[in-house]
Amino acid sequence: xxxxxxxxxxxxxxxxxxxxxxxxxxxxxxxxxxxxxxxxxxxxxxxxxxxxxxxxxxxxxxxx
Numbered sequence: 390x391x392x393x394x395x396x397x398x399x400x401x402x403x404x405x406x407x408x409x410x411x412x413x414x415x416x417x418x419x420x421x422x423x424x425x426x427x428x429x430x431x432x433x434x435x436x437x438x439x440x441x442x443x444x445x446x447x448x449x450x451x452x453x
Contacts, residue, residue, distance in 0.1 A: 392427030400436055409444055 390396065397416035404410045418425075435441045 390430040390432070391422075391424035394424055394427075396422075396424060406439075409442075 396418075397414045399412050399414040402410040402412040431446055433441050433443045433446075
């Protein structure tokens with residue numbers, strides 16, 4: 390989220406108990422994003438039964 394607007398999301402990873410999975414989410418802002426300068430928020434939550442344990446979150450910026 391940026392400025393309380395969801396800019397990217399994903400929920401395709403399905404872990405098996407006791408294991409980790411990788412979920413890669415890509416956001417392409419374009420030349421003049423409306424949320425430029427807004428605070429970035431990252432949420433990780435469970436959509437099912439159980440809890441979420443996050444080992445790593447990595448942000449990578451590139452220019453094209």
